[in-house]
Amino acid sequence: MAHVTGLSALTAYGPGLAALRDGVASGVPAVAPVTRFDTRHHRAHHAATLPGNPDLFEALRGLIDEACDQAGLTVQERAGTPLVLALHAGRDTAAKAVALAAACGLRGVVAVHTAACAASNSALADAAELIADLAEERVVVAGGSFVDPSMFAAFDSAGILTAEGVSRPFSAGRSGPILGDGAAAAVLERADSRPGQPGPWLRVAGWGNTCEAHHVVRPREDGRGPAEAIAKALARAGGPRVGYVNAHATATPAFDAAEAAAILRGLPADSADVRVSSTKALHGHCLEGSGLVELAVCALAFREGRLPVNAGFTGFDDGCPLNLVLDSEQAPETGHMLSLNTGFGGVSTALVLAAP
The missing domain is CATH 3.40.47.10 (Thiolase/Chalcone synthase)
Known part of the structure; x- marks a missing residue:
């Protein structure tokens, strides 16, 4: 870890x-x-x-x-x-x-x-x-x-x-x-690399990579690729209960719906109500920098005890049946978060992040 x-x-x-x-x-x-x-x-x-x-x-x-x-x-x-x-x-x-x-x-x-x-x-x-x-x-x-x-x-x-x-x-x-x-x-x-090192922000407990190569720019509707990345990351982390997902979610109709399917498919059945938000609506889509910026967002959420809201929301979409963070006062429910990012060509990488 x-x-x-x-x-x-x-x-x-x-x-x-x-x-x-x-x-x-x-x-x-x-x-x-x-x-x-x-x-x-x-x-x-x-x-x-x-x-x-x-x-x-x-x-x-x-x-x-x-x-x-x-x-x-x-x-x-x-x-x-x-x-x-x-x-x-x-x-x-x-x-x-x-x-x-x-x-x-x-x-x-x-x-x-x-x-x-x-x-x-x-x-x-x-x-x-x-x-x-x-x-x-x-x-x-x-x-x-x-x-x-x-x-x-x-x-x-x-x-x-x-x-x-x-x-x-x-x-x-x-x-x-x-x-x-x-x-x-x-x-x-590594935890033992330097005795007395500064306290960690968080820990990278698990990771999973997939590349389904379904289409150059279109996702599979069932979210199979990202779902497999999520499952691999959770397995590597030892199967913890995730209390929050910082989603890729670029606000495109097809990709958001496919990602919602992936989150529900990749997480255990008892995690269907996990809290989800995409912070790209706030800081913008940072392309190759997205995962690192969102790692910082998750680290701050652990430290501050407050989840980032899913900004720009106007109403629920039947294609995205997720428990979105719409209240800025919601706190992390568990000591584990999931960060998911996907890219054109079907590449997906999920990270399981653990509280320090």
């Missing part, structure tokens, strides 16, 4: 975990009209963005340093620690990844996960497995995505983004996601 001893995040709510905590607790989406580039020829015109045009790799360098400092890693410990990344694949991604590890004083890059919206969860699962297999004492995981004109145009031209300016996961009348700036870093360690 991997303990998260250092954690940092940067979202459209601002830098730091406190900004993310306060923004999510407010229930008010960090969404505004896009000013970073011209959207006049697009259907969609909103996103959850930071001011200006920040550089992702510079942001990741700062986040990695912050997470390592919070975990209390020495220069020597950093030098023996590998980096696992979750990033969009580009021509210079590999070279930048190597330079990032060197700039942060880390040993080097073990892997760069590019599995679209499931990339961060896959990177976290990879790191947790390296620790569980005793291959590493600790691993730094980092990743993110900032809204850029090419990705915005690609999603918009495919008709995926909502033109409404509001994302409504699992809700009747939902019409798609809103993209968001998001990046985060986490230090994962």
